[in-house]
Amino acid sequence: MSVLARSVGNAFRNKIRTAAVVAVLAVAIGLALAMLVANQAVGGKVQELNASVGTVLTVNPAGAQGFDGGGEPLTTAQTATAAAVPNVVSVVGTKALRLETATAASTSTTGTTTQQAGPGGGGPGGGTSVTTNLQAAIDAGTLGTRNNASSSTGSGSTGTGNTGTAPAFSLPITATGIGAEVDTSGKALNITSGTGLGDYTVASTKALVGTTLATKNNLKAGSTFTIAGRTFTVAGIFDAGTTFGNNAVYTTLAEAQALAATPGELSSMVVTVNSMDNVDAAKTALQNALGTSKADVTQGQRNLQTAVSSLDSVKNISLVAFIAALGTAGLIILLIMVMLVRERRREIGVLKAIGARNRTIGLQFVLEALVLVALGSVVGAAIASFASGGIASALISSNSSTSTASQRGPGGGGFGGPGGNPFGGASQLLTSVTASASPGVIAAGVAAVFGVAVVGALVPALLTARIRPIEVLRGE
Amino acid sequence: MIEVKDLVRQFKSGDRTIKPVNGVSFELEKGTLASIVGKSGSGKSTLLSLLGALDKPTSGDVVVDGVSLAGLPAGKLTEYRRRDIGFVFQQFNLIPNLSAVDNVMLPMEFAGMRKTARLERARSLLEQVQLDPEKQSRRINRLSGGEQQRVAIARALANKPKLILADEPTGNLDEQTGEHIIELLSSLSRDHNTTILVVTHDRSLAQKTERRFRLQQGKLSEETVRPRVAAGT
Numbered sequence: 165m166s167v168l169a170r171s172v173g174n175a176f177r178n179k180i181r182t183a184a185v186v187a188v189l190a191v192a193i194g195l196a197l198a199m200l201v202a203n204q205a206v207g208g209k210v211q212e213l214n215a216s217v218g219t220v221l222t223v224n225p226a227g228a229q230g231f232d233g234g235g236e237p238l239t240t241a242q243t244a245t246a247a248a249v250p251n252v253v254s255v256v257g258t259k260a261l262r263l264e265t266a267t268a269a270s271t272s273t274t275g276t277t278t279q280q281a282g283p284g285g286g287g288p289g290g291g292t293s294v295t296t297n298l299q300a301a302i303d304a305g306t307l308g309t310r311n312n313a314s315s316s317t318g319s320g321s322t323g324t325g326n327t328g329t330a331p332a333f334s335l336p337i338t339a340t341g342i343g344a345e346v347d348t349s350g351k352a353l354n355i356t357s358g359t360g361l362g363d364y365t366v367a368s369t370k371a372l373v374g375t376t377l378a379t380k381n382n383l384k385a386g387s388t389f390t391i392a393g394r395t396f397t398v399a400g401i402f403d404a405g406t407t408f409g410n411n412a413v414y415t416t417l418a419e420a421q422a423l424a425a426t427p428g429e430l431s432s433m434v435v436t437v438n439s440m441d442n443v444d445a446a447k448t449a450l451q452n453a454l455g456t457s458k459a460d461v462t463q464g465q466r467n468l469q470t471a472v473s474s475l476d477s478v479k480n481i482s483l484v485a486f487i488a489a490l491g492t493a494g495l496i497i498l499l500i501m502v503m504l505v506r507e508r509r510r511e512i513g514v515l516k517a518i519g520a521r522n523r524t525i526g527l528q529f530v531l532e533a534l535v536l537v538a539l540g541s542v543v544g545a546a547i548a549s550f551a552s553g554g555i556a557s558a559l560i561s562s563n564s565s566t567s568t569a570s571q572r573g574p575g576g577g578g579f580g581g582p583g584g585n586p587f588g589g590a591s592q593l594l595t596s597v598t599a600s601a602s603p604g605v606i607a608a609g610v611a612a613v614f615g616v617a618v619v620g621a622l623v624p625a626l627l628t629a630r631i632r633p634i635e636v637l638r639g640e
Numbered sequence: 641m642i643e644v645k646d647l648v649r650q651f652k653s654g655d656r657t658i659k660p661v662n663g664v665s666f667e668l669e670k671g672t673l674a675s676i677v678g679k680s681g682s683g684k685s686t687l688l689s690l691l692g693a694l695d696k697p698t699s700g701d702v703v704v705d706g707v708s709l710a711g712l713p714a715g716k717l718t719e720y721r722r723r724d725i726g727f728v729f730q731q732f733n734l735i736p737n738l739s740a741v742d743n744v745m746l747p748m749e750f751a752g753m754r755k756t757a758r759l760e761r762a763r764s765l766l767e768q769v770q771l772d773p774e775k776q777s778r779r780i781n782r783l784s785g786g787e788q789q790r791v792a793i794a795r796a797l798a799n800k801p802k803l804i805l806a807d808e809p810t811g812n813l814d815e816q817t818g819e820h821i822i823e824l825l826s827s828l829s830r831d832h833n834t835t836i837l838v839v840t841h842d843r844s845l846a847q848k849t850e851r852r853f854r855l856q857q858g859k860l861s862e863e864t865v866r867p868r869v870a871a872g873t
């Protein structure tokens with residue numbers, strides 16, 4: 165018999181009560197852990213989104229975000245104007261293309277031609293459609309089909325031809341001509357095999373292919389495929405980190421302009437500002453330099469900001485809930501232990517009468533509390549691992565329902581998102597907050613629970629010090 | 641050597657105070673076997689709790705081997721109870737959810753004895769008080785009153801105390817087992833120089849002690865000393 169063995173024994177002295185206490189503790193601890201997991205998951209996502217929004221400004225042709233069509237397309241010459249704006253560190257032009265698989269495209273030939281002369285002066289939304297022999301790596305899900313349909317009718321920029329083929333819709337592949345080795349949000353490309361394209365300003369039949377697209381079409385560095393009848397060589401494979409992002413092809417800017425038969429035209433410019441603090445000032449300066457009638461400057465993936473702020477509130481709610489649940493667990497321990505100390509007054513007196521030190525008795529009670537907490541944590545962690553996913557998505561969907569509705573507002577701006585709807589990406593980001601219970605977070609949460617339990621148990625343990633040995637002579 | 645100096649313990653019950661111990665003084669030489677008799681409610685248990693440092697006197701002092709209990713801090717009093725005192729409570733006061741051996745091992749654990757040594761000594765003590773070996777690992781609340789009493793005696797002997805304070809140690813025992821316990825206590829005082837103070841209603845037990853006290857109205861009086869009666873003969 166040691167102090168620990170005695171504590172364990174005492175914890176199970178009244179089995180029914182122990183079961184009840186463990187159950188209540190498990191709920192509190194489970195809730196605390198689920199909230200912590202949700203908090204961590206959302207926090208990670210917010211950081212990721214902030215990093216991607218970061219210091220990047222996007223320039224689109226004026227009016228491209230509205231329904232009435234804009235003025236002139238952006239030109240390569242304007243990149244020099246943009247680059248001259250203070251605090252701007254780099255300007256990368258992009259030219260978006262929409263690759264349709266040869267068979268699917270053939271049924272909508274009219275769509276392709278209509279598209280080219282499409283309203284809004286060829287808004288950057290859908291890009292110019294050209295054919296390819298590649299197969300899209302993703303099948304259109306419900307969302308993709310719906311997004312495609314709604315964006316077709318919504319912005320009109322993706323070509324009306326698609327509406328006719330909507331039931332047999334296959335996802336287009338995004339091809340983007342880029343003026344530097346960055347993606348359309350200004351982040352450096354992560355090339356996992358092969359090499360980059362070298363000089364991005366000259367036309368070349370080399371291309372970078374997303375991982376999933378490469379797998380789907382059996383492409384490796386050195387393989388070939390066709391776009392609009394021209395043969396391209398795969399220079400490298402990149403990983404964008406998302407399924408949709410990987411269903412894409414990058415070519416040099418000049419090549420994309422040639423494919424679209426619009427030399428010197430840009431779909432957009434990705435402008436990187438030197439620091440977060442200067443983003444707003446640079447945005448105004450850039451807008452003035454380019455002229456409001458010619459270009460719209462938006463903060464890179466501005467539409468994500470609503471997502472970020474709703475995720476931020478989810479993060480705060482989950483943090484408060486975590487602390488509250490943790491406090492509840494501590495309070496439960498405190499009350500239970502105070503009750504046990506009162507109940508065992510006489511027995512504590514006996515231990516003192518036969519020479520137990522105060523700290524021995526205190527330790528015994530703290531350990532007993534920890535045994536209860538350990539049991540509660542095991543059950544609670546099980547609850548948390550089942551519940552955290554549900555809790556996180558419940559929190560997010562209730563907090564982002566308003567923001568997703570408002571996201572439809574700006575219409576078909578952006579880069580021609582992978583799903584045919586630029587906001588498919590944003591809602592994707594929201595739902596991709598998977599609250600997986602990582603062992604590290606659970607361990608940290610359990611450590612916090614034990615810390616709180618020790619504090620909760622310390623008060624009653626100190627109470628035992630005040631019990632005098634003469635209690636043994638009192639009646640039960 | 642234990643010296644009791646003008647010990648007083650008073651309780652307030654309602655608006656009047658009672659003094660079950662009201663100016664008690666005596667001395668006990670090391671190795672003495674002594675008894676206290678007295679009517680129920682006369683204050684015997686109260687006196688014993690003062691000697692065992694379970695309670696503090698209203699006034700007066702207990703001096704053990706030259707050390708005054710009144711001057712000791714709480715930590716030292718705990719050490720005194722652990723090392724020097726073996727207390728047999730009138731109501732046994734064993735820990736109900738522990739086994740007999742575990743109860744006997746407790747004071748040794750508090751004294752920092754190693755586990756194997758504790759177990760060995762606990763078993764031998766339970767043997768000395770004649771508890772059946774198969775009952776030694778039984779939980780206390782499954783033992784009879786007399787069995788519990790013997791476990792309580794074994795626990796009091798655990799740390800080889802200088803002074804054993806036993807409150808009615810044979811109250812729940814049959815004559816024969818009671819005789820054996822008296823013999824055990826008697827041999828401890830004789831062979832191990834342990835001072836033993838027994839509270840009892842049992843005439844035959846009182847007869848076998850070297851010094852016999854009577855507590856009456858808070859005062860202690862001593863009966864005439866007789867030569868020691870060898871136990872069991």
Ligand SMILES: Nc1ncnc2c1ncn2[C@@H]1O[C@H](COP(=O)(O)OP(=O)(O)OP(=O)(O)O)[C@@H](O)[C@H]1O
Binds near residue numbers: 651652658678686730
């Ligand atoms: N904490 C207390 N508060 C008030 N009165 C007390 C307290 N403890 C004991 N008493 C009273 O002191 C008196 C002596 O009690 P004590 O238990 O010492 O008697 P006793 O001689 O051991 O009796 P018995 O032979 O029945 O065990 C009793 O009248 C009792 O009611």
Ligand SMILES: [Mg+2]
Binds near residue numbers: 684685686730807
């Ligand atoms: Mg009594």
